Amino acid sequence: MASIAIMIGGALINATAFVGGSYLAKYLSGDKNSVEEEKKRHDLAVEKYQAAYEKYQENRTKLLDWIAANDRIKKEANQNFVDTDYALKLYNKAHSEELDMKEPHFSNFYKTRTQQKQGFWKGLGAVKKLAEEARVPEDVAKLWLMRQAIWQIYLPAPKHIPRPMFDVDFPNTLHQADLLFLPHDKLFRKVYKYALTVVDVASRFKAAVPLTSKESSEVSKAFQTSYKRGPLRWPKILQVDPGREFMGETTREMAKHDVRIRRGNVNVHRDQGIVERFNRTLGERLFSFQYGQEMNFKDRTRSTEWVKRLPEVVSALNREETRLTGKKPINAIKEKVVDAKSSTSYSRPVGLKEKRLVYSKNVRYLYATGELEGGQRRATDPIGSLKVSDESYRLRFADHYLCDARHISHFLYSSEELLFGFTNNGKFYKRYPPERASKNWLGSASLIGGGGWTSLKHFFFHPDGTLYGVHKDKFYKGPPPSSGQNWISEATLVGTGGWNVFQFLFFDPKGMLYGVANGKFYRRAPPTHGSDNWLGSATLVGSGGWQVFQFLFFDNKGMLYGVENGKFHKREPPTDAGDNWLGSSTLIGTRGWNNFKLLFFMNDGLLYGVNHDKFYRRAPPSHAHDNWMSSASLIDSGGWSVFKFLMSPLRPPPPAGILYGVVNTGKFYKRQPPQEVSDNWLGTATLIGGGGWTSFKHLFFHPDGTLHGVHNDKFYKGPPPSSGQNWISEATLVGTGGWNVFQSLFFDPKGMLYGVANGKFYRRAPPIHGSDNWLGSATLVGNGGWQVFQFLFFDKKGMLYGVENGKFHKREPPSDVGDNWLGSSTLIGTGGWNNFKLLFFMNDGLLYGINQDKFYKRAPPSHAHDNWMDSATLIGSGGWSVFKFLISPLVVTDEWLS
Secondary structure (H helix, E strand, O other), rough: OOOOOEEEOOEEEHHHHHHHHHHHHHHHOOOOHHHHHEEEEEEEEEHHHHHHHHEEEEEEOOOOOOOOOOOOHHHHHHOOOOOHHHHHHHHHHHOOOOOOOOOHHHHHOOOOOOOOOOOOOHHHHHHHHHHHHHHOHHHHHHHHOOOOHHHHHHOOOOOOOOOOOOOOOOOOOOEEEEEEEEEEEEEEOOOEEEEEEEEEEOOOOEEEEEOOOOOOHHHHHHHHHHHOOOOOOOOOOEEEEOOOOHHOOOHHHHHHOOOOOOOOEOOOOHHHHHHHHHHHHHHHHHHHHHHHHHHHHHHHHHHOOOOOOOHHHHHHHHHHOOOOOOHHHHHHOOOOOOOOOOOOOOOOOOOOOOOOOOOHHHHOEEEOEEEEEOOOOOOOOOOOOOEEEOOOOOOOOOOOOOOOOOOOOHEEEEEEHHHEEEEEEOOOOOOOOOOOOOHHHHHOEEEEEEEOHEEEEEEEOOOOOOOEEEEEEEEEOOOOOOOOHHHHHOEEEEEOOOHHHHHEEEOOOOOOOEEEOOOOEEEEOOOOOOOOOOOHHHEEEEEEOOOHEEEEEEEOOOOOOEEEOEEEEEEEOOOOOOHHHHOOOOOEOOOOOHEEEEEEOOOOOOEEEOOEEEEEOOOOOOOOOHHHHHHHOEOOOOOOEEEEEEEEOOOOOOOOEEEEEEEEOOOOEOOOOOOOOOOOOOHOEEEEEEHHHEEEEEEEEEOOOOEEEOOEEEEEEEEEOOOOOOOOOEEEEEEEOOOOHHEEEOOOOOEEEEEEOEEEEEOOOOOOEEEEHHHOOOOEEEEOHHHEEEEEEEEOOOOOEEEOEEEEEEEOOOOOOOOOOHHHEEEEEEOOOHHHHEEEEEEOOOOEEEEOEEEEEEOOOOOOOHHHHHOEEEEEEEOHHHEEEOOOOOOOOHHOOO
16 A cells, blocks of 8 residues: 655645645644644544555455466466456356455545645745745745655756766776677677677776677686786776676686676666767777668668677777877776866865765655656656655765665665564564663664554565565565555565464575474575465475474574574584484584574674563674673663564675785785685785785775885885786875874775874875875874874774773774773773784674784674683684784675665
């Protein structure tokens, strides 16, 4: 059932009444009696409409179920349920009752008492009209109109809409690739149908390889051919559309060369705008030659020749000067840094001085052309979004205004950070999880479901954020509800019966559905329609005994956890019916786990639990004698027993990324971080620097993957080195002197440079040229005492961590010189942290550290008495003291966010 009401002050009124002028004029002029009277009429009409709509849905389901179960009727009706009248006649022939299939409309139950031909819903003329009728100033009328949903979505679009732009300076850092469909050209017994097109974003250098198919194996070989030919080299990032030709073999080939793939959105060509523009130009050059040939043909034969001309056309384009760089791509690709003008002109810097939105702001975003209608543009389409984006949409960067929800998905945090729960009285809430015991979560959470939710037997999230639920033996799916929404009526029915038999139903982080029924454990992709027999076609991965579990659930890494008889177990999920999961699982809790009412993971990798009305969280226990409750953080002290369900969509964590290391001999290596103790990292890592790297005083990454270093008092930046490369000679000098004064230098996740010099703490955007006096123009955010820190570094969320005198602290970074960071920080480690030689975060959100020649990782400690070393994972048993630097760029991957 669609939303049919909007707010007018404190009263609910329908959209039709909003267009009607006189009633709103009465409200603005202070006639409160008419508001109360109209509200009663409106509420009564809503009740009648909802009852009628539920009856209509019931009749419609009854009709469709009958037809679906009757093969003869299905064939006779040609499975065309759109022709409801004909289907209804068939039903009435076979039954004594007659179904009412007329869909109710709210306007049949509620009409405003006074209607005018023209309302106050659009344009500046409405402000004057409303002000005259209500006898109020125009600014009062405009302020009121600005708060109305119908008015908001038809506000004029900005004349210039800033969008995220490509700002890539280093050649062979970011490439865009696509397939161009071309006429079938037969050459040497092969029929070529496509061309793989590749563009280096910084230099605009172009390459193209003809293809006979879209198979990922052939596309992968075409990439190898293109990069072997040069001057294009394997980039750091490859941006492509989500087509299957760029998956499979292509993905594996890119992984071999440490290339991160960023996939765009379906049918959104702007995501790969540069290579799409190249496709257009290339097509014009190739087709113009074909048209010229056809002019000389005496008959109507069509020319399809293009393969032979492809190399010379691409070569010609690379020798033409591009507008934004002012250089020929053939020359620009050879440069270290390529400066380019912005593709969009602005009269001022955008996004630098504007006030940034806070989490709690509710906003409407601008629709892209045709976005509302699935790509089809209509003249009547609204400008602003119909739905309000709440605090679950959080700006990651505010360098530009981001105006199109589909195109800004890489710049948003999704709703996976939200905690959803519904209480025993049937109400559904959402909010960020509590951070401390004094926080009143329920009192400040958003109500998104008014009642009736306790009738659901199972309720859980798919990793993509879709909500699934079992209601009256049927299985439904749909987006999370908004306030007042009847979720069941708008959800998609994907299972018509037999779902009450399940004791457990839940997803793994990859979207595979698991279920326990009659003591057996099943696995299969989720059903897609009502007649999908999931249980009949699911894979049996546990032949019996699974009914003993009180809890069964996954973490976001795909590890299966279970509680039985008060004991806590973990292991990879079973793969077949004969897999004895319980007998081969790791025991990580010996007793007391049956006292939990709720137990689940969130995307931060922490385990959350409700025990005796209190809410706790901590990293999961690592062994049988790990006393989880004694060291868990109490994040709310009472009132949690009222919840029937608490949940959050679990998505796979981002990969840790590439670990870079410099050993005491001066050599520079890179590889994925080790995963277990026996992993010989140094023996299998790639050598990317032959010597001399220990002469750097500081070496660290910008979030965009650019390497920064201080060498002989000078500051350099550039892409990470490749084997045998003289990095200093090719890097950009951005600081000519005075950089040895810094005790610490590091970036925050947004690319802001922080440094400690002479005990003081500074912050500023990084320097861009050698004569940039960074220290002289930086903001002082710490007046003294910062020399006591052995380690200072950020996590990927922008939290600052520091180790001083063996103690471990965390807090948001200081904002000004008077901010007492150490005095107001949270103590998360009371001693022993000075024994670490290296300490840093990686992209998976885990804390990595080297202590007494061994390498450990774990989620960061959450409180002062959290024994991090005791429960950390040992991933290197020796030999790690040889490293002077261990570093990795903290970049949130696009795949994880989208």
